[in-house]
Amino acid sequence: MVHHIVGAVFVLIGALFLFLGALGIVRMPDLYNRMQTGTKATTLGNVLTMLGLGIMHPAWLLKLTLIALFVLFTNPISSHALARAAHRVGVPMTPLTVKDTLKDKKPVVKEAEV
Amino acid sequence: MANLLLELALAIGAAGTLLAVVRLVKGPRAASRAVALDVLTLITMPMMAAYGLYAGRQIYLDVALVYGILSFLGVTALARYADRGV
Amino acid sequence: MQRLPSILIAIGPLWLLWIALTGSTDPEELVAGGIVAVLVAVLAGGEPFSPASLKIFQPRRFAYALAYIPYMIWAIIVANFDVARRVIAPKMPIRPGIVTVKTKLKTPVGRLALANSITLTPGTLTVDICGDELCIHWIYVAHEDIEGATREIVEGFEKYLEVIFG
Structure with a gap:
């Protein structure tokens, strides 16, 4: 029974990280910072939840590991693709931004409202 | 006890999805909405798995995995479309 | 064929x-x-x-690849707590910006692994790669120059990836 409680605590901490990720996308001032907090503070939440569920129910561990690995491999790719596309079409950065070396390198093409 | 903790975790996850929906509605542009959608998936996937354990049905794990794959394809396709048009 | x-x-x-x-x-x-x-x-x-993928089974590369896993897990945990702190703090201590860093990695797969590792640790997000330079969005820019940013973001990962994919 103890492993049930330990696993459930992991799931709870994971859920808290997921919540923080969602809070981040509401609070952060521009797209890029939302991406920082939103799509990536949630990776640890994801992995912790899967780990907790695996502790609670070891028979599922293999599949839960696969889901966690899937998130770890695809998440950076989709957030990178989204960030690059957003920068190319000129989604504005917050006034807090201190530096943008990418902008100096390439002219920003303004296209549709994305 | 463990069930209670699971229910609490599910409730926190649900609150998280609500926040993500706030950003989904507010935007401002399509890119921000795409991020909100991505986060929505990332929260829903582990919550599906947790609910699967709570309900004692393994099939929810497969649902979560397929949901993740579809969302990844969707976000990547959207980014590619914004990048150079289909 | x-x-x-x-x-x-x-x-x-x-x-x-x-x-x-x-x-x-x-x-x-x-x-x-x-x-x-x-x-x-x-x-x-x-x-x-590619046939080069089989090199991963060379003992030295394999050992570095194994050692890279706990290193990566630790980096993700530390960075996640850092970002969580920034989200909760009422004043939101962020200083965002896009910085350029240089990499010594030559192979495409190695660069992919580096870019993915950088993106996976919250706080840094690879926006674009051009040649041996990566443009990285950083939630709290500590160094604006290439050398400082490279030291801070890239070198920890590169130590391992150079051996694994080099």
């Missing part, structure tokens, strides 16, 4: 993935998985595998 070695290498991991996903060692499942693995490997032309 020059892709043939890559295709043959790709079949192995794909088949293992099928077995892990179905979670059964039933002969029927194994045969079905084998057929699907061959089909996918041929359709993808063996990407992203």
Whole structure:
């Protein structure tokens, strides 16, 4: 029974990280910072939840590991693709931004409202 | 006890999805909405798995995995479309 | 036919993935998985595998690859707590910006691994790669110059990845 409680605590901490990720996308001032907090503070939440569920129910561990690995491999790719596309079409950065070396390198093409 | 903790975790996850929906509605542009959608998936996937354990049905794990794959394809396709048009 | 070695290498991991996903060692499942693995490997032309992928089994590379896993886990945990702190703090201590860093890695797969590792640790997000330079969005810019940013973001990962993919 103890492993049930330990696993459930992991799931709870994971859920808290997921919540923080969602809070981040509401609070952060521009797209890029939302991406920082939103799509990536949630990776640890994801992995912790899967780990907790695996502790609670070891028979599922293999599949839960696969889901966690899937998130770890695809998440950076989709957030990178989204960030690059957003920068190319000129989604504005917050006034807090201190530096943008990418902008100096390439002219920003303004296209549709994305 | 463990069930209670699971229910609490599910409730926190649900609150998280609500926040993500706030950003989904507010935007401002399509890119921000795409991020909100991505986060929505990332929260829903582990919550599906947790609910699967709570309900004692393994099939929810497969649902979560397929949901993740579809969302990844969707976000990547959207980014590619914004990048150079289909 | 020059892709043939890559295709043959790709079949192995794909088949293992099928077995892990179905979670059964039933002969029927194994045969079905084998057929699907061959089909996918041929359709993808063996990407992203190549005969060079087998070098991972050299003892030194393999040891570094194993050591990289706990290093990466620790980096993700530390960075996640850092970002969580920034989200909760009422004044939101952020100082965002896009900085340029340089990498010594030469192979495309190595650069992919570096870019993914940087993106996975919250606080840094790879926006673009041009040649040996990566443009990285940083939630709290500590160094604006290339040398400082490279030291801070890249070198920890590079130490391992240079051996694994170099």
